Amino acid sequence: MTTALHPGSFDPPTLGHLDLVMRGRKVFDRLHVVVGVNSRKAPLFSAGERVDLFRASLKLAGIMDVEVHAWEGLTVEIARQLGASVMLRGLRQVGDFEAEQSIALMNRRLAPEIETVYLPCREEHLGLTSTLVRDIARMGGDVSPFVPAPVAQALRDRFKGKT
Ligand code: ADP
Numbered sequence: 001m002t003t004a005l006h007p008g009s010f011d012p013p014t015l016g017h018l019d020l021v022m023r024g025r026k027v028f029d030r031l032h033v034v035v036g037v038n039s040r041k042a043p044l045f046s047a048g049e050r051v052d053l054f055r056a057s058l059k060l061a062g063i064m065d066v067e068v069h070a071w072e073g074l075t076v077e078i079a080r081q082l083g084a085s086v087m088l089r090g091l092r093q094v095g096d097f098e099a100e101q102s103i104a105l106m107n108r109r110l111a112p113e114i115e116t117v118y119l120p121c122r123e124e125h126l127g128l129t130s131t132l133v134r135d136i137a138r139m140g141g142d143v144s145p146f147v148p149a150p151v152a153q154a155l156r157d158r159f160k161g162k163t
Contacts, residue, residue: 001029001030002028002029002030002085002086003028003029003030003031003032003082003083003084003085003086004024004027004028004030004031004032004084004085004086004087004088004117005031005032005033005034005075005078005079005082005084005086005087005088006020006021006024006031006032006033006034006087006088006089007033007034007036007071007075007078007087007089008033008034008035008036008089009035009036009038009041009043009050009130010033010035010050010053010054010130011041011043011044011045011050011130011134012044012045012050012053012130012133012134012147012151012154012155013050013053013054013057013130013147013148013151014125014128014129014130014133014146014147014151015125015128015146015147015148016090016092016121016122016125016128017054017090018057018058018061018148019121019122019125020088020090020119020121021033021058021063021066022061022063023119024088024119025063025065025066027088027117027119028086028088030065030084031065031066031088032066032067032068032069032082032084033054033066033067033068033069034068034069034070034071034075034078035047035050035051035054035068035069035070035071036071036072036075037070037071037072039072044134044158045154045158047070047072048070049154050070051068051069051070053148053150053151053154054068055068056148056150057148057149057150057151060148060149060150061148069082074110075087075107076107076110076111076114079111079114080111080114084114085113085114085115086114086115086116086117087104087107087114087115087116087117088116088117088118088119089103089104089116089117089118089119090118090119090120090121091118091119091120091121092121092125092126092127092128092129093126100116100118103116104116128146132146133146133147133151133155134155137155137156137158137159138159138162140159143155
């Protein structure tokens with residue numbers, strides 16, 4: 001039985017993240033999503049909001065067996081607590097690889113028993129980032145092709161009257 005963890009900022013969750021979770025579920029017996037609390041970043045949505053948005057998006061997609069947690073601390077630590085032996089991450093363009101490799105190598109130094117596994121994203125999600133989604137929403141653009149419906153609604157509410 002292999003338990004995997006999908007960690008990230010998810011500020012906000014996008015269809016790319018959701019797709020990764022759906023595909024990850026088919027590969028691993030159990031999958032947990034972990035929303036990272038990074039005190040160096042000022043997120044648009046609080047960790048609690050990001051957890052709620054991910055949960056609502058999973059529910060809407062009919063995915064009932066993936067738990068979502070907020071976590072402030074080392075990712076390898078929550079992986080150990082949840083009994084996960086795999087970190088699942090997505091790869092978009094080559095730029096992702098460089099950053100991802102540093103994280104994976106460092107995580108291996110911290111927790112040699114945990115492996116990082118990458119899934120390539122879908123072609124249609126190649127240019128999709130949470131940062132771009134936030135920017136488009138902030139300027140009043142329609143983000144509904146890029147994010148689950150609960151996230152699109154939350155972004156509209158957040159920027160209502162500000163564009
Ligand atoms: P982080 O700040 O930890 O990079 P993100 O929320 O940006 O967190 O991404 C979390 C994970 O989801 C990363 O592995 C990232 O590569 C992956 N990811 C992000 N966007 C997409 C996408 N459009 N398609 C597939 N995977 C993605």
